[in-house]
Amino acid sequence: MIIAVASGKGGTGKTTVSVNLARVARQSVQLLDCDVEEPNAHLFLTGELKAREEVRVPVPEADETLCDGCGECSSFCRYRSLAVIDKSVLTFPELCHGCGGCIRVCPKGALSEKGHRIGVIETFQTGHVSLVHGCLDVGVAMAPPLIRAVKSRIRKGCISILDAPPGTSCPVVTTIRDADVVVLVTEPTPFGLHDLKLAVDMVGELKITCGVVINRVDAGDGRVHAFCRDRGIPILLEIPDDRQIAESYSRGMLIVDALPEYRPRFEELLARVTELSTNERKESHAYL
Amino acid sequence: MKVAFTTSGETLDAPMDRRFGRAPKFLVYDTSAGNFEIVDNVQNLNAPQGAGIQAAQAVSRSGASSLVTGHCGPKAFKVLQAAGVAIYTTDAPTVAEALDRFRAGSLSRAQSADVEGHWV
Numbered sequence: 001m002i003i004a005v006a007s008g009k010g011g012t013g014k015t016t017v018s019v020n021l022a023r024v025a026r027q028s029v030q031l032l033d034c035d036v037e038e039p040n041a042h043l044f045l046t047g048e049l050k051a052r053e054e055v056r057v058p059v060p061e062a063d064e065t066l067c068d069g070c071g072e073c074s075s076f077c078r079y080r081s082l083a084v085i086d087k088s089v090l091t092f093p094e095l096c097h098g099c100g101g102c103i104r105v106c107p108k109g110a111l112s113e114k115g116h117r118i119g120v121i122e123t124f125q126t127g128h129v130s131l132v133h134g135c136l137d138v139g140v141a142m143a144p145p146l147i148r149a150v151k152s153r154i155r156k157g158c159i160s161i162l163d164a165p166p167g168t169s170c171p172v173v174t175t176i177r178d179a180d181v182v183v184l185v186t187e188p189t190p191f192g193l194h195d196l197k198l199a200v201d202m203v204g205e206l207k208i209t210c211g212v213v214i215n216r217v218d219a220g221d222g223r224v225h226a227f228c229r230d231r232g233i234p235i236l237l238e239i240p241d242d243r244q245i246a247e248s249y250s251r252g253m254l255i256v257d258a259l260p261e262y263r264p265r266f267e268e269l270l271a272r273v274t275e276l277s278t279n280e281r282k283e284s285h286a287y288l
Numbered sequence: 289m290k291v292a293f294t295t296s297g298e299t300l301d302a303p304m305d306r307r308f309g310r311a312p313k314f315l316v317y318d319t320s321a322g323n324f325e326i327v328d329n330v331q332n333l334n335a336p337q338g339a340g341i342q343a344a345q346a347v348s349r350s351g352a353s354s355l356v357t358g359h360c361g362p363k364a365f366k367v368l369q370a371a372g373v374a375i376y377t378t379d380a381p382t383v384a385e386a387l388d389r390f391r392a393g394s395l396s397r398a399q400s401a402d403v404e405g406h407w408v
Contacts, residue, residue: 071345074342074345079337079338080335080337080338080339080341080342081338081341083341083342083344083345083367083370084345085345085348085367085370085371086371088370090341090366090367090370092338092341092363095337095338095341
């Protein structure tokens, strides 16, 4: 089962929900931190570093003895990452999306793949939780290839929790695509509601079932609740605006460890998410 | 020799466009023949990235050995340098004025990019 935790708005508590959800699982669980520009789940789930691997994307390299300067590669590339001047090919790896199209269209076979490093993937083990996170190198503009590399570590047969970056653009879509269920974490403020609406639309486009977690629930007003009711989106958990939660967070502690009275609520969240994903699978099977 | 100017118009009295990659057109002036042709750069106007790279290829293909523009970013500079195109920057308001300054030898040749990409 793949559970993605997303939000729209930043700072609503995606990582808090992800790490606590992972901790209360009774079986082997993976937490994949897909917020590769600023991974932070490891600050809460500190564990032993098991593996560290570099991630590279394929960028073109030209053999100028074979190039006849036809320019097919350059006109094919929609990201404009190649220029052909006379019979020499200039490449701009920082613009390349690694699709390999230029290599295929070259009639002379003058282009080949070369690895361009974009970041690293680290794996930690904390009790029954295996934490995998991607760290994008400074100066690299494209997160999706690294997110896909993190997601390639998803193991079948266990619970995989994907901690998504904020927003509703490519990095988030790359993260939540193929998830069985998306948990949208929001807060009951005008900002939380505004971005929740965007996130709900995004999840709808991708045809993934979703539920909502409302964090700091006493802080704002009832408009997020009303929106969820109108749209028929289940509210899976409400986390109170409790000073003790903020204090444990500030110390890098999990809510379910620092405040055990909250453990049953996260267990119930996991049960409800599992139920949503199971129903989803039954429904999608009905179309087959 | 041919000299390319960045412009939004199609005549010598048209205004210079200070952008290189996203200039709508290049006026390519042939100094020995005394005439010019217009090279459209419209495919780059809405490109999300790499406009300078494509524009530099277009200038190189036009046969120009010099370029007169307002500013030039790092990727365009790299391609123009590889193509052997000399880059001159100017604040001349029109193509005609820029051409006069070029002929008078009062423009200095750019030794490096003078703006970051996406500077506008």
